[in-house]
Amino acid sequence: MAENTHRVVGIDLGTTNSLVAIMQGGAPVVIPGEDGSAIVPSVVAFDQETHTGFAVGNAARDMLLTQPANAVYSAKRLMGRDLADVEPELKLFPFKLAEGLQAGEVLKLNVGGLTLTPPEISAYVLLQLKKNAERFLGGEVTKAVITVPAYFNDAQRQATKDAGRIAGLEVLRLVNEPTAAALAYGLDKNADGTSREGTIAVYDFGGGTFDISILKLRDGIFEVITTGGDTHLGGDDIDNLLLAVAIDDIRGDLGVEITKDPAAMQSLRKAVIDAKIALSANDSARLAVEVEGKLYAREISRAQFEQLIASVIERTAGPVKQALKDAALTPEDIDEVVMVGGSTRIPAVRALVSGIFNLEARGRKLHTELNPDEVVALGAAVQAQILSGTDHVATNELLLLDVTPLSLGIEALGGVVAKIIQRNSTIPASATEHFTTGVDGQTNVAIHVLQGERELAKDCRSLARFDLKGIPPMVAGLPRIEVKFLIDANGILHVSAKEQRSGTQAQVEVKPTYGLTDEQVETMILDSFDNAEADITARQVIEARNEAQTILEATKKARQQPVWQQLTSVEHEAIASAISEVEASLKDEDHKVIRNAIAQLDKHTRRLAELMMDSAVTGALGGKNMATADEGLGGDIGAPTTAPHAFAPAQIDDKK
Template identity: 40%
Template sequence: MSLLQISDPSIKNDDLKKFVVGIDLGTTNSLIASYDSGLIIYEDNNSSLIPSVVTINSKGNISIGADAIKNSDDDKSICLESIKRIMGLSYTDIEELSLKGDLPLIKSDNNLPSVIVNNEKYSAIDISSKILLYLKKLAEDNENKPLDGAVITVPAYFNDIQRQATKNAAKLAGINVLRLLNEPTAAALAYGLESNETGSFIIYDFGGGTFDVSVLTLEKGIFKVLSTDGNTHLGGDDIDYEISNWLLNNHSFLKGYKTADLKKYSRILKESIIDKEFTSMDIDGNTISLSQNNFSKIIDPILDKTFDIVANALDASGLSKHDIKNIILVGGSTRIHCIKYILEKKYSCDVLNDIDPDKVVAHGAAIQASVLSGNNKENILLLDVLPLSLGVETYGGLSEKVILRNTPIPIKLRKTFTTFKDGQSKILINIIQGERELVNDCNSLGEFILKDIPSMVAGGPRIDVDFQIDADGILSVSATETTTGNSSMIEVKPSYGLSESDISSMIEESNQSAEADMQLRRLNESIVEGKRVIYALEQALNSDGKELLSTDEYNIITRELIALKSSINGDDSELIEDKIVCVEKASEFYVERRMNSSIKSLIAGKGIDDIL
């Protein structure tokens, strides 16, 4: 039998184009942007900055963004601001960090902080998912097509639980997360692509609630993060808090004013003093004046904290001051003028803020979404690092580091455990994230129980536990008992809050309502997916199919491919999905063979210029 002609001109590359966006889910404002036909940042109420505010009224109706601020004046409504500050934290964490602020939080099951309105319970994940859903609808309404995927940014210094929480919020909003991207890395991508520069850079990202710094090098489209550091509870909110304190201490008439009102006045003062020597405002007939000098005194302690973090990050990167070409400013709080001057003086290099610091993260996220979806063919690669060390609890409540911070990700490391007593059948492993030596000073990510260990003398069994960190910086754990070759059971118990199964059932619940919609959507998705599989496989077969496959193997794959092709002309999504699985199964060995063959050519020693 001769080889079949398999390329099908009716499938054009354009059909495979997906609608993808970048989302900057910020503490104060959120943005959603796409990059496939030039940068578009979607606007709501004539602004691309959408306040990350959710207001729930007494009837349980929810408003988001600018509307939420408008509706917050109603006394019976609950207005939730800066919810990102408590993402991924337990109720105890929030009390210890005094983050409760104006949020009417209560401690619900399993130490999860929640808000109760109209007998309905909302966690930080729920509230964030409302914001994400709102952003998704905004983009979909603008483009009049369903969203296929999004890159969502997170502070580089977010730990595993905070990342997981963000991902879960997105899932709950029905968003397919292409990737979680670190905010400073996203900013670097936007700058790097515009300037086409090479060299080493510091990204100084001072936002509404978080401070992040990353040191990275850029060369030929490869953005390589060397080190990252930060504080997930240091931002514009803290400056407002300091100004509120100053107001209270210096103006006795303000005693008895609501915290929320003081915060509002503080923000107005902050925004007006930023580029002036002197400002004043009127509060209920009293004049309040603030000089740049006084403002500096108020914020200096906070700025000093950020400069110390920059110095630490540079230290950890292995570079010195002289290696740094530019410092890039990101985040609304970098509008404070003196930051630029101080950094310029300290590091004697140009400090850049040409791209709007409020928009640069969304801009970068949109580029990455476009690259990951395959819409954008530019050779761009982001290599990031683990922000916080990962360890396990050992005897005496100490944390033993398994993967050190600033290790390039993805990474997998293996650690071997054994029993302590004769006949012991279970081992409890507490996974820790953080730099401090005592477990109590770090974050517990959860406890893992290794069960069904074969009965042996103490120290006999050997259980290999693999810690895999993916490109999103999220951990997964698996274990095998090597003496008998049995793979042990792992049971994950989160330190607090929701387990994986809780999340899945929440997602299921939220999806049930739109059953008919879902079916149509599923069909469209499977057709797009089917076309993509066909396209990718045909490209591969054309390039090396005849080299790597025997005639028989080639024919088997082609047969499955033809079956898939005919299925996508129908409207049976299950059949299409089934055929996709068949094609993938039939070509499994071919995929492995291709990867092995490209590795062999890499080992044979090609230069980087041959690859790029």
């Protein structure tokens, strides 16, 4: 038992079903529950009378049919999301929200007389899986690897970790579900045990989400090079299509409005799911349910079923093709295609994917050997073994490298985005960018962390704001503020800022209370493509104006210096005229006009810059404390091309 106390389990916390697995005898195995089934439905139900008893899995699913107000399912869809994000979906679920919820507030549901957040609901599922593992292993289980959809953002990942913590589990790592599937198939090794190299596509079509990931395998390293996906493309959505047909039939044939009877609706949903599953193996299936003492029955052929769901499964082709484009690959470059999720049992889905990758013509087959419901949990067990440090298992040489789905950066002067970590960067990842101040004597800055692909801050998602205070007052542009982004192995973002001359620093761990849906992530990426030309043009204008303002400020300061008197009246007039031209150009929406005006001012101030530089050098040699080129002299006055970004004025909190 002593050995079992530090065993690390792998958990697939799914939308529809959840599983727990462990490495045993060098291979991953799924741990069965008390009823002998490895699959635990992700349903939680509560005893409304005692408010203490709860059920998870099949028992809870049975209660869902008889006491729908006391049960909750698909909580994973609500993880890390805001009220505004989920309102369109709530009509599909018999969930009651807690009263008084405000926009931006953590989502809470009323279930069985209790008020619970989605992480708390998921924690009940994890508790059941933990219990199953402890009974199987004969000892306490406290550590786990949990899988998440590749498109889960930082808030959704943090919510998953919170669920693990509530359940008494230390979550050692969150692993993308497609990556876990590749691990389960052991695609890192050839039949003779030698290391394999190649490119793998993982098509994950489960109960609630659709994900596509492309992985490179080289020297024992699984590197996710691109991810994509779409929302509402899973078993739930196929169920809803069948459900809509049945509801219309019942309304027309029996004259009954079944949607007004929650218990009958859950019975119908179960019958629909059973029919869907049967149609993956049979040419037809019978859908039957009793409503108000009347029997509704319908025979559905596979051809009818495939025609009904064709538009849904066809929508998965778009993200697949986009993922290939992002990775700069053709379908023929893909060596292996792994199928994950119960919806991949549907023959039409397999035919679609095989056709996209042209497998039949290339003499290749889809990887469907493993149970698509279990494959993610099996892969999580492999990763759990790696992290457990047990050295007798061959898998401990494997390394996983995931990617971040959206770019991350800081708002800079003029509202532009300075991207620090680019989309599809391998994680864990870190990057550093240098910023400066935009106002003389500025002692505080508020740093605005952003996520998205657009060029302007207003078009990106705000992740966090934090203050860096106590900067020694200096000339604008002189402080060097180092901003460091770190994305850890779980995809959680840490941001720190440090003024290098004084050592003043601040940091934040980005934990927003709600996150983006898969659809919002995809929309943000597509918007960046659709608006690329306009965004670049707007950014060029803003950056030209920023540079012009900096040069104007530096030129005005230079006119107060003694060397100004060494210029001729003709030079004075030329500079004044050039200043007026730059000031007028600031109203123009063409960045070329602004930059032409800057170039003219640069031309007429070059001698002034040379005189100021000579004066600074002479003063330094003479031991005088004089202004130097740190004030931005030489070339374009005040705006050398290597200068760091300045923080936006709206973020400045100086003079306090």
